[in-house]
Amino acid sequence: MLTCREFADFIMAYLDGDLPEAQREAFQEHIGICPPCVHYLDSYKETIRLGCLCRDGEGPPPEDAPEALVEAILAARRKG
Numbered sequence: 001m002l003t004c005r006e007f008a009d010f011i012m013a014y015l016d017g018d019l020p021e022a023q024r025e026a027f028q029e030h031i032g033i034c035p036p037c038v039h040y041l042d043s044y045k046e047t048i049r050l051g052c053l054c055r056d057g058e059g060p061p062p063e064d065a066p067e068a069l070v071e072a073i074l075a076a077r078r079k080g
């Protein structure tokens, strides 16, 4: 069973489509039992979408994004 912390760690790989089958199943299972993580995933997707809009520039992340999501954007930029 995935913890919420692990869930958060897997989100990026999940959205990139490179999460191993077993972990993807655990991830989706967690979605089914943990509404807060579903909300987090939705927020994350939205932030990624916003992040993509300014990814090519040097602009700051959206000002109203939670700090964890800002970190995610910055991580995505480093990765990409």
Ligand SMILES: [Zn+2]
Residues within 6 Å of the ligand: 003, 004, 007, 030, 034, 036, 037
């Ligand atoms: Zn959770």
